[in-house]
Amino acid sequence: MLSYLQEHDTWMFDCDGVLWQGDHLVPGAKEVLQLLRAQKKQVLFVTNNATKSRRAYKKKFDDLGIEAHVDEIYGSAYASAVYLSSVVKFPKDKKVYVIGMKGLEEELEEEGIAHVGGTNPDDITFEPFSFADYIHDDSVGAVLCGLDTNINYTKLSKAYQYLTRNPGCLFLSTNIDSTYPVNGGKLPGAGSMMAPLRFSLGKDPLSIGKPNKTMLDCIQANSLNPEKTIMVGDRLNTDILFGQAGGVHTLLVLTGITQVEEVEGPNPSEIVPDYITNSIADLQVLEETVLEKEMGVEKIRQTLYRNRGFP
Numbered sequence: 001m002l003s004y005l006q007e008h009d010t011w012m013f014d015c016d017g018v019l020w021q022g023d024h025l026v027p028g029a030k031e032v033l034q035l036l037r038a039q040k041k042q043v044l045f046v047t048n049n050a051t052k053s054r055r056a057y058k059k060k061f062d063d064l065g066i067e068a069h070v071d072e073i074y075g076s077a078y079a080s081a082v083y084l085s086s087v088v089k090f091p092k093d094k095k096v097y098v099i100g101m102k103g104l105e106e107e108l109e110e111e112g113i114a115h116v117g118g119t120n121p122d123d124i125t126f127e128p129f130s131f132a133d134y135i136h137d138d139s140v141g142a143v144l145c146g147l148d149t150n151i152n153y154t155k156l157s158k159a160y161q162y163l164t165r166n167p168g169c170l171f172l173s174t175n176i177d178s179t180y181p182v183n184g185g186k187l188p189g190a191g192s193m194m195a196p197l198r199f200s201l202g203k204d205p206l207s208i209g210k211p212n213k214t215m216l217d218c219i220q221a222n223s224l225n226p227e228k229t230i231m232v233g234d235r236l237n238t239d240i241l242f243g244q245a246g247g248v249h250t251l252l253v254l255t256g257i258t259q260v261e262e263v264e265g266p267n268p269s270e271i272v273p274d275y276i277t278n279s280i281a282d283l284q285v286l287e288e289t290v291l292e293k294e295m296g297v298e299k300i301r302q303t304l305y306r307n308r309g310f311p
Contacts, residue, residue: 008249010042010229012219014210015057016049017234017256018280022183025064026255028281033066035284043072044219046231048209048238050077050146050174050190053106076174076190076209077107079218080144083208085111088170094141097162099155099193104146104174116140117155124150129157140166145197145205146174147190156196163201171201175209177238181256211242220246232280234258236271244271251275 013019019029036043045057045068052060054073061068077100084090090113098104098118108115116137117123140162148155163169177189198204208214210233226247233239234256243250252273254260262269263276277283
């Protein structure tokens, strides 16, 4: 078990619910990341939160005192922008209608993609939507939905118009997380923002973030070796499924969305992580093993265990 963990060269971490909850660090997170870097491990951050761009995330890491570099951060906002520019080859004369926040707009701008909606004050309104005041934009070629704390009926109505009236208009989402963890509990996630559109259109968007392959393709550009990579996350249907889809090992922490009952209860999930631990802080046990080569396996077993049977 000990040698198995030490052999991982690349550690991919989700952020919300793993490293922090809102603006509060999970205890021990900073120390574990420092330990991994001291052991010359590659550390990557893979988040479905599209409210911030990679550069804004870099600032958050800095504010929390965690070492991170822009090229180590992979967000669903970044992956969505890259998908449009590199996969779809989104035409320069087309625009993206954004249901989302500043971070999503910033990543689109980095890829040279024009956008409307989003943080535009005209769309942040709680006035009733009216066709009398609506000017349709035929140049909108995609609707991209992410977490939007200013979601309202006008945004949903405009998105519906573009998706039903503009031929070939793409229906995309940064991710489909139903909720996300914050300090004090859970809140509706990006998947909840687009639920009215899914229902009114009778179809699902193409989701870019975890657990989907588009996010994985962005990361695998670094030529990762799956056999020496581990994904650490707090959600079974995104983080753990994402790792499994990429052929990497998976570690579930219980400081975010998923609770142990969902894995070991009477009706366990079909998504089974390789490892489960209470918190990322439990990985500090690895520091002790570096200093104490003769550490017994039972001590590790108390804090970190393999879900499918201890090897």
